Amino acid sequence: MISIQNVSKTFGRVQAVRDVTLDIARGEFFSLLGASGSGKTTLLRMLAGFEGVTSGKIVIDGQPMQDTPPHLRPINMVFQNYAIFPHLNVRDNIAYGLRRLGTPKAEQARMVDAMLEMIALPGYGDRLATQLSGGQMQRVALARALILKPKVLLLDEPLGALDKQLREQMQLELRSLQRQLGITFVLVTHDQEEALTLSDRVAVMSNGQVIQVDTPSGLYDRPVNRQVAAFVGTMNFFDARIRAQGPDTSAEIAGLGRHPVAPSARRDGDRVLVAIRPEGFALSPQPPEGPGPRVAGRLMARQYLGGRQLLHVAVEGRAAPVAVAAVAHRGQDPWEGMEDNPVWLGWSRDAMTVLDAD
Template sequence: MTTSDAFISIRSVSKFFGGFRAIDDVSLDIGQGEFFSLLGASGCGKTTLLRMLAGFESTSSGEIFIDGQPMSEVPPHRRPVNMVFQSYAIFPHLNVQDNIAYGLRKQKLPVARRLEMVEEMLDLIKLSGYGSRKANELSGGQRQRIALARALILRPKVLLLDEPLGALDKQLREQMQLELRALQRQVGITFVFVTHDQEEALTLSDRIAVMSGGRVLQVDTPAGLYEMPKTREVASFIGNMNFFRGTVRRNGSAMAAVETEGLGTIPIPVEQITKPDGAPVQVALRPEKFALSATRPDGTLAVEGRLRTAAYLGERSHFYVSIEGKAEPVAVSTPNISRGLDRADSQSGQALWLSWSPDAIVILDTD
């Protein structure tokens, strides 16, 4: 994505709280209609960045553009964005209908039209008939939807969501994720979504920015982030990952390989690696990319190991396998296609073979 067609453009933005650097030179482009997530552990700066988009925090340096307009001089109540707060911030002295219509007051609409719009929103969030309920008569999920409706009724160019599902229980959260995603497609508004839950970010987003220490580590699609993390930090934040130290081996320009501790020499397509011969690299492999077998499988890369521990998790099982040349055991995750953990090779100390396909490996920038 280039700067020119970016709908939200964050240009070299930093934010200091006293001497603390909350946001460290962040540049991001978000496209129109995109479901974009800011993902990171608490304190990584994701909420600060969101609040800067809303206008509740000023930028210490840099500029934010929304739809081509610089935002630094625009106060929060004049920005073309609306926010869904983590606490939902439902006005306790107003009923559902007045909460949803709150922002319409400025538009000086006839009362009938306003009610009609509120009814449409109630319909959209599947709460028709709840208009006269008081805020304290609502459940968490209902409050969340009303906060959403209250923002969406204003047709903002961008909807900002600050961990809106964090307070819900697991089942409701999963249901709301689906609804949120469907709603976003339906209304076509750009969503910027803050979460610390990587699974939620993967499920919902078109693209995700992984943040840490006020910086953006990587911006990519969910699959891109999961399958091709650039750094060890990103790789370990999203899902589980096995890391191996390796050395680049080049043989002219046709072939390249990585000599990896424990896994031997793995051939790599030349274009995947820019490092010169002999350079140290980090090699990463997801636990589910390994296959386990009792005997050496034919035709794939494989290495023999010894089972340390096995855990049955229902839909899948986790194994920790020691291999020669690597101190920590390798984590392996396999789907339980057959019933239960009834494998003959699941006893501790059992010898077994690990195999993987060479295109499953990830070469990380060393850090």
């Protein structure tokens, strides 16, 4: 549907986007995730046509689009500040794009009514844009873009201005709307939770480059480097060194000892990082049974998060405690009052991700 081929963008001496190549499938909910300055918004604005490309190609639905002005692209956008026209009421805002197409008046009215119904704001048609709340403006912006039946809808941090509760509600609504309409959505966000909740696939951007493109669970389970791993969820990083002898590869992990890992191109003695999610560990008061790797430690602190908890365990040979996720039991929690007691950490080989050391 959208094919971004070797696209770069330079502003003066600043390279905002460097050689990005991405393919976005029809009907996909795709997110560009990154901190501010990562180039994600510039990339989105190049898709919309507000910024030209310095080099590279953008192909939408088989048509090269990098030189097409924004008003001729089969794309519509929901702006970060919504950009609801202040001199028009809700109805005229939503019908804005239809006016030019010469759709019959009665048909326009019917379509706008259907849109107002869809965004759950029936009867708001005559309100002025200035009388709307943030959440309502967001819906109007969505309706104004979707009424034109675009092939692609771009969303620039559409939920950033909303409070947490409304944001979560709108996330669900956006997702179900996208499923229902089958339109390709491209979302820009700096909120990893939002990206993971909404998207089919996420591109993590940093420094103008795409670091990793994957499904949410792929990003979470198989991050390609420390940056992605740290950006998405909580992660324990361990300094480690590869020990390769013959067919067997293992890692000498600070605080956890030497354990076999999946073979790779890395050579004996290479410095690496081993990453393990808090859920990757199982904590027990006694040495766990079975053959898996294990290490003894001391429970330092409990961090109650409602429904689940993070247990911080100190292990020898590592300065920072290891974070371990556990279910928080109502009433009788086995870890209550267990601070300062010895515990055992167990994990499986699959839980370990070996990354390049920075």
